[in-house]
Amino acid sequence: MSENGALPLRGKVLTVDTMNANVKKVDYAVRGPIVQRAVQIEKELKEGVKKPFEEVIKANIGDAHAMGQRPITFFRQVMALCTYPQLLDDNKFPEDAKNRARRILQSCGGNSIGAYTTSQGIDCVRHDVANYIQRRDGGIPSDPDNIYLTTGASDGIVTILKLLTAGEGRTRTGVMISIPQYPLYSASIAELGAVQINYYLNEEKCWSLDISELQRSLHAAREHCNPRVLCIINPGNPTGEPIRSFPYKKNSNDIYKGCEFHSFKKVLFEMGPEYSSKVELASFHSTSKCYMGECGFRGGYMEVINMDPEVKAQLTKLVSVRLCPPAPGQALMDLVVNSPQPGEPSYQTFMKERTAVLSALAEKAKLTEEILNTVPGISCNPVQGAMYSFPRITLPERAINEAKAKGQAPDMFYCMKLLEETGICLVPGSGFGQREGTYHFRMTILPPTDKLKIMLNKLKEFHQKFTQQYS
Amino acid sequence: MSENGALPLRGKVLTVDTMNANVKKVDYAVRGPIVQRAVQIEKELKEGVKKPFEEVIKANIGDAHAMGQRPITFFRQVMALCTYPQLLDDNKFPEDAKNRARRILQSCGGNSIGAYTTSQGIDCVRHDVANYIQRRDGGIPSDPDNIYLTTGASDGIVTILKLLTAGEGRTRTGVMISIPQYPLYSASIAELGAVQINYYLNEEKCWSLDISELQRSLHAAREHCNPRVLCIINPGNPTGEPIRSFPYKKNSNDIYKGCEFHSFKKVLFEMGPEYSSKVELASFHSTSKCYMGECGFRGGYMEVINMDPEVKAQLTKLVSVRLCPPAPGQALMDLVVNSPQPGEPSYQTFMKERTAVLSALAEKAKLTEEILNTVPGISCNPVQGAMYSFPRITLPERAINEAKAKGQAPDMFYCMKLLEETGICLVPGSGFGQREGTYHFRMTILPPTDKLKIMLNKLKEFHQKFTQQYS
Ligand SMILES: Cc1ncc(COP(=O)(O)O)c(C=O)c1O
Ligand SMILES: Cc1ncc(COP(=O)(O)O)c(C=O)c1O
Numbered sequence: 015m016s017e018n019g020a021l022p023l024r025g026k027v028l029t030v031d032t033m034n035a036n037v038k039k040v041d042y043a044v045r046g047p048i049v050q051r052a053v054q055i056e057k058e059l060k061e062g063v064k065k066p067f068e069e070v071i072k073a074n075i076g077d078a079h080a081m082g083q084r085p086i087t088f089f090r091q092v093m094a095l096c097t098y099p100q101l102l103d104d105n106k107f108p109e110d111a112k113n114r115a116r117r118i119l120q121s122c123g124g125n126s127i128g129a130y131t132t133s134q135g136i137d138c139v140r141h142d143v144a145n146y147i148q149r150r151d152g153g154i155p156s157d158p159d160n161i162y163l164t165t166g167a168s169d170g171i172v173t174i175l176k177l178l179t180a181g182e183g184r185t186r187t188g189v190m191i192s193i194p195q196y197p198l199y200s201a202s203i204a205e206l207g208a209v210q211i212n213y214y215l216n217e218e219k220c221w222s223l224d225i226s227e228l229q230r231s232l233h234a235a236r237e238h239c240n241p242r243v244l245c246i247i248n249p250g251n252p253t254g255e256p257i258r259s260f261p262y263k264k265n266s267n268d269i270y271k272g273c274e275f276h277s278f279k280k281v282l283f284e285m286g287p288e289y290s291s292k293v294e295l296a297s298f299h300s301t302s303k304c305y306m307g308e309c310g311f312r313g314g315y316m317e318v319i320n321m322d323p324e325v326k327a328q329l330t331k332l333v334s335v336r337l338c339p340p341a342p343g344q345a346l347m348d349l350v351v352n353s354p355q356p357g358e359p360s361y362q363t364f365m366k367e368r369t370a371v372l373s374a375l376a377e378k379a380k381l382t383e384e385i386l387n388t389v390p391g392i393s394c395n396p397v398q399g400a401m402y403s404f405p406r407i408t409l410p411e412r413a414i415n416e417a418k419a420k421g422q423a424p425d426m427f428y429c430m431k432l433l434e435e436t437g438i439c440l441v442p443g444s445g446f447g448q449r450e451g452t453y454h455f456r457m458t459i460l461p462p463t464d465k466l467k468i469m470l471n472k473l474k475e476f477h478q479k480f481t482q483q484y485s
Numbered sequence: 486m487s488e489n490g491a492l493p494l495r496g497k498v499l500t501v502d503t504m505n506a507n508v509k510k511v512d513y514a515v516r517g518p519i520v521q522r523a524v525q526i527e528k529e530l531k532e533g534v535k536k537p538f539e540e541v542i543k544a545n546i547g548d549a550h551a552m553g554q555r556p557i558t559f560f561r562q563v564m565a566l567c568t569y570p571q572l573l574d575d576n577k578f579p580e581d582a583k584n585r586a587r588r589i590l591q592s593c594g595g596n597s598i599g600a601y602t603t604s605q606g607i608d609c610v611r612h613d614v615a616n617y618i619q620r621r622d623g624g625i626p627s628d629p630d631n632i633y634l635t636t637g638a639s640d641g642i643v644t645i646l647k648l649l650t651a652g653e654g655r656t657r658t659g660v661m662i663s664i665p666q667y668p669l670y671s672a673s674i675a676e677l678g679a680v681q682i683n684y685y686l687n688e689e690k691c692w693s694l695d696i697s698e699l700q701r702s703l704h705a706a707r708e709h710c711n712p713r714v715l716c717i718i719n720p721g722n723p724t725g726e727p728i729r730s731f732p733y734k735k736n737s738n739d740i741y742k743g744c745e746f747h748s749f750k751k752v753l754f755e756m757g758p759e760y761s762s763k764v765e766l767a768s769f770h771s772t773s774k775c776y777m778g779e780c781g782f783r784g785g786y787m788e789v790i791n792m793d794p795e796v797k798a799q800l801t802k803l804v805s806v807r808l809c810p811p812a813p814g815q816a817l818m819d820l821v822v823n824s825p826q827p828g829e830p831s832y833q834t835f836m837k838e839r840t841a842v843l844s845a846l847a848e849k850a851k852l853t854e855e856i857l858n859t860v861p862g863i864s865c866n867p868v869q870g871a872m873y874s875f876p877r878i879t880l881p882e883r884a885i886n887e888a889k890a891k892g893q894a895p896d897m898f899y900c901m902k903l904l905e906e907t908g909i910c911l912v913p914g915s916g917f918g919q920r921e922g923t924y925h926f927r928m929t930i931l932p933p934t935d936k937l938k939i940m941l942n943k944l945k946e947f948h949q950k951f952t953q954q955y956s
Contacts, residue, residue, distance in 0.1 A: 027649075027713050027765055030795045034650050037803050045604055045805040053603070077601045080594025090569040097813075098565035106575075123551025128779040130548045132524070133516055165636060165783075168807045176676075178498075179505050201806040205647075242498050294498055308599040310812030312636075324501045332508050334516040335672040336639045340811040341781030342568075 039204040043197050043445020044075055048429055052439040067437035071469050073457045074441045076401050078307025078371075081460040086306055086367050088360045089349045092118075096127045096345050110358040118345045127341045133334035135163025135315070136341070139348040143315050146351035151280040162316050162329070163347060165339045166309075167300035170316035172202045174296045177329060178243050179206040188239035190231060192223070192247060193447035194404055194454070199245055200447070209239035214449055217406065220395045246278070279319060294320045301346050303401065305371040307460075313343030313350075375401060378459040378466050385470040389477050401460055404443065407453050407477070410484035425453040431480065436472045510675040514668050514916020515546050519900055523910040538908035542940050544928045545912045547872050549778025549842075552931040557777055557838050559831045560820045563589075567598045567816050581829040589816045598812045604805035606634025606786070607812070610819040614786050617822035622751040633787050633800070634818060636810045637780075638771035641787035643673045645767045648800060649714050650677040659710035661702060663694070663718060664918035665875055665925070670716055671918070680710035685920055688877065691866045717749070750790060765791045772817050774872065776842040778931075784814030784821075846872060849930040849937055856941040860948050872931055875914065878924050878948070881955035896924040902951065907943045 030038065049072075056070050072080065079085065088111060095101050095115035102112055121138040123129030134140065140161040147156040164170035179187045188209040191199045195212075203210045213231035215221040223246075235241045278297060283290040301313035318326065338344075353368075354360040379397035386394040386405050394405035409424050417427035425442035432438050443454025461469055501509065520543075527541050543551065550556065559582060566572050566586035573583055592609035594600030605611065611632040618627040635641035650658045659680040662670045674681045684702040686692040694717075706712045749768060754761040772784035789797065809815075824839075825831040850868035857865040857876050865876035880895050888898035896913035903909050914925025932940055 026791075026793045026796075028796050029793050030799065032651060032713075033648055033796055033799060037648060037799055040802060040806060042802060042806045045808075075601065077594060078599075079597035080600040082595050085597060085599050094565040094569035094572065097568055098561045101565065104577075122781070123548060124553050126550035126556060126781070128549075128556050128777075128781045129551040130546065130773075130780040165811070166808065172807070177504050177508060180503060198806060205803075205806070242503075302601075306599075309601040310593070310597070310599045310809070312809075312811040320497075322497045322500050325497075325499050325504055328501065328504060328508055331511060331513060331516075332676075335511060335513045335669060335676070336643070337516075337637065338781070338783075340636070340783040340814055342813045343811055 036205050036207045040201045041197065041204070041445070042201045043441050046441070046445060048426070048433060048439060048441060049074055051430065052433060055433070055437070065437065066435060070437045070439055071461055071465060072439045073461060073469065074439045076303060076458050076460065077309055078401075078460050079309065081458075082462050083307050083371060083460065084367075085308065086364065088354055088364045089306060089308065089346060092349055093342060093346060096342070099125075108359040110354055110360050114349060114352070118348060122341065127345060129341070131338040131341050131344060133338055134330060135161070135339060136344050136348070139163060139344050142348050142352045143317075147279070147317060151277050151283070154280060154283045156317060160318050160321075162318070162333060163339050163344045164298070164314040164316055165343065166302060166312040167298040167314045168198055169312075169339065170296070170298045170314055171198060173329070173333060174316070174318075175202050175208065175243070176206055177325065177332070179208045181240055184238060184240070186239045187243065188235045188241035189243040189245060190228070190235070190241060191245045193449075194443065194456070195447050196247060197445055209235070211235040211239070211241055212447060217395065220398070221404070279317070292320055294318075301343060301350055304350075305368045306350060308346055311343040311346045312340055313347040314339070315347055374463060375459065378463060379403075381463070381466060382457070382459045382470060385467075385474065389474045391481055392477055397459060401458055402456055403459060404446070404454050404456050407455065409453050410481055413480065413484035416484070425455060428453070428480065429455055432473070432476055436476055438469055438473060507676050507678045511672045512668065512675070512916070513672045514912050517912070517916060519897070519904060519910060519912060520545055522901070523904060526904070526908070536908065537906060541908045541910055542932055542936060543910045544932060544940065545910045547774060547929050547931065548780055549872075549931050550780070552929075553933050554778050554842060554931070555838075556779065557835065559825055559835045560777060560779065560817060563820055564813060564817060567813070570596075579830040581825055581831050585820060585823070589819060593812065598816060600812070602809040602812050602815060604809055605801060606632070606810060607815050607819070610634060610815050613819050613823045614788075618750070618788060622748050622754070625751060625754045627788060631789050631792075633789070633804060634810045634815045635769070635785040635787055636814065637773060637783040638769040638785045639669055640783075640810065641767075641769045641785055642669060644800070644804060645787070645789075646673050646679065646714070647677055648796065648803070650679045652711055655709060655711070657710045658714065659706045659712035660714040660716060661699075661706070661712060662716045664920075665914065665927070666918050667718060668916055680706070682706040682710070682712055683918060688866065688923075691869070692875070750788070763791055765789075772814060772821055775821075776839045777821060779817055782814040782817045783811055784818040785810070786818055845934060846930065849934060852934070852937060853928070853930045853941060856938070856945065860945045862952055863948055868930060872929050873927055874930060875917070875925050875927050878926065880924050881952055884951070884955035887955070896926060899924070899951065900926055903944070903947055907947055909940055909944060
């Protein structure tokens with residue numbers, strides 16, 4: 015500041031050289047350069063620019079509604095009732111929807127979803143979440159005081175990682191993440207200045223987790239940091255079994271067939287009190303995935319068990335700074351854990367809609383695996399439980415060299431070309447991590463079946479052409 | 486991890502000694518111990534415990550709906566339509582509400598508010614925000630590319646502070662905040678490990694900002710850190726004028742009478758291109774305050790001007806990690822900046838509801854000032870523009886000593902006693918900062934007028950009794 019108010023100003027206060035260095039290190043492939051280019055292409059198409067395709071198909075992100083999936087009627091009815099309670103007098107809405115809405119509103123300040131909620135989340139929602147977890151885990155108790163509602167799963171994950179980040183140099187917190195990972199993990203680790211520790215999933219065994227690989231990665235990490243957190247994305251890593259003795263775990267489920275999900279908490283309890291009363295576990299869930307796909311509402315919860323009470327008080331304080339997660343997302347989370355029951359008026363429609371989504375997903379998972387595996391140079395594991403596939407691609411030497419000459423990861427080069435030529439938007443495997451020298455792309459299976467078929471066949475054609483061109 | 490899977494586990498991985506040290510330093514008075522005790526008392530009352538009062542009156546936080554304020558009908562109609570688009574066929578809803586909903590949905594992926602939005606926020610909403618700012622500032626251009634939608638104002642404020650935090654020791658980023666402040670600022674500064682720089686508002690001149698005090702605080706700060714950010718809460722600091730030559734500013738408005746608000750951006754433009762083309766300014770707004778008070782939706786926006794383009798790219802990347810702000814909050818923000826216009830069917834009702842809220846606030850502001858100033862030992866500045874008062878209280882020496890003996894801030898001691906004896910929940914001034922040796926409390930003026938009167942009179946009575954008791 016000048017003393018007399020009129021001296022010329024210096025240059026920018028905030029430049030890439032003077033900004034937060036950790037933020038610069040953050041990378042988030044799911045919304046990275048390829049997606050930015052996709053958005054640009056969409057604009058060009060709208061402006062009438064000629065392309066060899068009519069539309070961009072975005073298979074880069076698990077965004078079911080954007081891909082045409084319809085919301086679950088019951089959920090949206092209750093949300094409309096919570097939003098505009100005058101509708102409670104409207105007989106177009108079923109009684110069970112009205113009851114849910116009344117109950118949620120009664121738990122809100124001034125009976126309005128427009129009031130701040132408590133920092134940990136609406137009381138009755140946390141109770142419903144705890145009941146849901148207890149049912150899921152065959153009666154193993156869940157305490158509403160251990161439930162924190164969040165702004166999507168992302169928010170909860172970042173908050174827990176933040177609590178855990180401490181130390182300097184060799185004592186800095188290390189966070190073990192699976193490779194391939196969901197890039198929120200690497201991004202948050204970078205932002206917090208924690209240390210990323212990679213453990214590789216076994217592609218040959220359907221992306222399973224090898225205990226020996228966990229040990230390798232842990233021992234290597236101990237040389238340069240303090241490994242304190244093990245992150246697991248579940249399902250996708252088929253069992254909690256081989257990782258019994260790790261100190262801290264997290265999970266998150268995007269399952270579409272209930273049968274495959276093993277709760278880590280349940281596994282801990284089956285291992286006996288030595289584990290169930292000691293292992294500190296935080297698990298995450300959200301409204302974004304599963305059959306509902308309600309990403310925009312940013313609903314989510316986490317359950318923390320065996321957390322030191324003083325640390326829990328710190329966690330509660332930390333989340334209170336941002337006041338509360340969005341109340342509509344909290345309400346929606348409630349409906350997911352407290353969905354229509356047999357005998358309630360909405361039950362049949364709800365089940366019909368839910369089953370339709372889940373069977374479509376199962377069908378699309380199979381379709382994806384089958385079509386991709388007919389392509390020489392593409393190999394795709396069965397898509398289990400999640401809405402993503404992560405097929406491996408063989409790239410010709412010449413393509414790899416051309417990419418490197420351009421300073422691009424070879425699979426980025428591949429995906430960019432795919433986007434420009436076909437309008438298909440995938441994320442290169444390099445954004446998720448992969449073993450050195452292997453190449454992949456990540457693709458959601460969410461486009462409607464007919465579009466998915468077209469997309470898979472275009473992809474096949476492109477891959478064959480690409481392989482020829484660079485051989 | 487043990488090599489053979491069965492060694493006994495050590496103690497907790499995460500303890501207050503091993504957790505993130507910056508998080509421990511965070512303090513957030515607005516939801517601190519006094520509020521936790523208030524929640525407890527509410528539970529006790531429900532359980533039938535006898536108290537000298539019937540209910541807890543929470544005047545600790547600006548939460549209008551919790552205090553009984555009704556939502557604006559038009560806003561909730563559009564939100565219900567966006568949530569459950571089947572209602573678009575219902576002729577109970579006015580055409581302008583339907584048009585707004587259709588326009589928002591068309592800008593959402595798959596026409597669903599359940600889709601992720603772009604990281605910066607829904608396109609049409611950002612355009613509407615830019616238009617709104619441009620109108621507000623008498624035509625000074627606003628670019629939708631400079632608008633970022635946020636999860637409440639809180640989210641935007643933390644994000645900008647995060648970008649700006651860098652350096653170590655004497656080069657560490659210093660952030661100048663007004664005292665009294667909104668404790669989100671001190672909490673975020675602590676969490677980020679930045680340096681808090683206090684500048685004191687002039688209580689004698691109605692909490693105005695003295696240029697000499699800014700200079701004092703800046704010069705003092707330069708001895709031990711690198712001051713890079715000036716935070717201003719506007720209104721509350723009556724004008725941008727005296728602070729012309731500061732490098733970086735931010736504002737946020739909770740105004741209830743349009744006439745008092747001076748846009749900092751406008752002031753910069755009036756100062757000429759030397760300033761308007763150079764000063765880096767981020768300003769924040771949210772759906773939580775003003776006449777709408779829609780806190781639960783967590784809607785908000787920020788406008789950044791003169792930000793280095795490379796830094797802006799980093800900002801966009803950073804916000805993309807959490808995918809997007811809640812879509813319902815974004816939609817609601819849209820309605821605030823694009824409210825019913827003369828000639829539209831909802832205009833009259835909207836204006837009636839809006840005016841009713843604003844006049845009630847003006848009346849309550851006056852009431853608060855008047856009643857409190859009749860109490861010897863309480864002095865209250867006029868409540869201008871915001872929904873809070875911050876009266877100064879004189880505490881008897883004996884009370885101060887008793888508090889100190891208990892290890893409590895004297896105004897915390899006072900507020901705790903007030904809560905236990907009357908059920909009134911205020912926040913001690915020490916949570917917001919105040920000049921050494923002065924004591925205050927912060928009180929919102931939001932309770933309904935009749936309740937506010939009762940509360941103010943109870944407060945008066947309590948203060949007199951308290952003063953007597955400790956004299
Ligand atoms: C494994 C995993 N975790 C977390 C998230 C983030 O989800 P949310 O929308 O709940 O923040 C995703 C989203 O794609 C995910 O795939
Ligand atoms: C000055 C100020 N800034 C920001 C906020 C946070 O508001 P939001 O709900 O938009 O996050 C508040 C809330 O009380 C406030 O008073």
